[in-house]
Amino acid sequence: MASGDDGNKKLQLYSYWRSSCSHRVRIGLNFKGLEYEYKAVNVLKREQHTPEFKKLNPIGYVPVLVDGDVVLSDSFAILMYLEEKYPQHPLLPSDLKKKAINYQAANIVSSSIQPHQNLAGVKYAEEKISADECFSWVKFHIGNGFAALEELLKDYAGKYATGDDVYLADLFLAPQIYAAIKRFNLDMSKYPLLLRLHGAYSELPAFQNAMPEKQPDAPSS
Numbered sequence: 001m002a003s004g005d006d007g008n009k010k011l012q013l014y015s016y017w018r019s020s021c022s023h024r025v026r027i028g029l030n031f032k033g034l035e036y037e038y039k040a041v042n043v044l045k046r047e048q049h050t051p052e053f054k055k056l057n058p059i060g061y062v063p064v065l066v067d068g069d070v071v072l073s074d075s076f077a078i079l080m081y082l083e084e085k086y087p088q089h090p091l092l093p094s095d096l097k098k099k100a101i102n103y104q105a106a107n108i109v110s111s112s113i114q115p116h117q118n119l120a121g122v123k124y125a126e127e128k129i130s131a132d133e134c135f136s137w138v139k140f141h142i143g144n145g146f147a148a149l150e151e152l153l154k155d156y157a158g159k160y161a162t163g164d165d166v167y168l169a170d171l172f173l174a175p176q177i178y179a180a181i182k183r184f185n186l187d188m189s190k191y192p193l194l195l196r197l198h199g200a201y202s203e204l205p206a207f208q209n210a211m212p213e214k215q216p217d218a219p220s221s
């Protein structure tokens with residue numbers, strides 16, 4: 001694996017094992033063959049709100065990538081930065097339409113699904129409504145997004161979301177499908193294309209090594 005190209009300074013990723021946003025970036029780093037130092041941030045212990053961490057990301061979310069003097073947060077921005085700085089194994093196709101579909105699919109996940117399951121929102125909602133109602137609300141939004149993704153990708157999908165190569169959309173889809181299955185117990189029979197993609201991702205080392213349970217801060221059992 002290559003490290004960042006700024007001398008011998010290794011890239012650093014501030015991540016939480018179960019964070020789907022961190023998971024996207026882990027796949028991107030692995031896919032591009034970039035070695036990085038894993039810096040665990042336990043969001044359940046509110047480590048994302050420490051003054052130290054907030055110097056890196058004032059909004060108090062993981063992931064954060066440090067590449068020499070570049071400190072970046074937000075998985076989309078991080079992946080676009082990696083794409084330009086480390087062009088090997090491109091995350092975007094050259095075809096403009098396909099590229100736009102990748103942006104659209106990635107943003108359905110990051111703007112229209114994930115925010116509904118984010119810790120801060122879920123904790124707040126659980127105080128206002130019951131935990132069960134909150135869980136159903138989150139599942140509703142995952143299902144809504146998944147239905148849109150099935151429709152969007154049906155004319156583009158090959159082995160992966162937009163053809164036979166892995167691109168940006170796949171980096172956003174894999175963690176969201178994983179979370180839907182493992183954390184939210186979503187009935188995936190309604191989303192056959194996404195279920196098939198989930199199987200395809202599970203065969204790729206870049207995706208396997210980014211799995212939550214393989215991270216150094218994952219609980220041992």
Ligand SMILES: N[C@@H](CCC(=O)N[C@@H](CS)C(=O)NCC(=O)O)C(=O)O
Nearest residue numbers: 019020021043061062074075119120
């Ligand atoms: N749009 C941001 C969202 C970041 C985000 O929501 N991170 C979550 C984990 S996936 C987080 O740090 N949550 C902690 C909290 O809610 O306090 C991204 O894509 O990186």
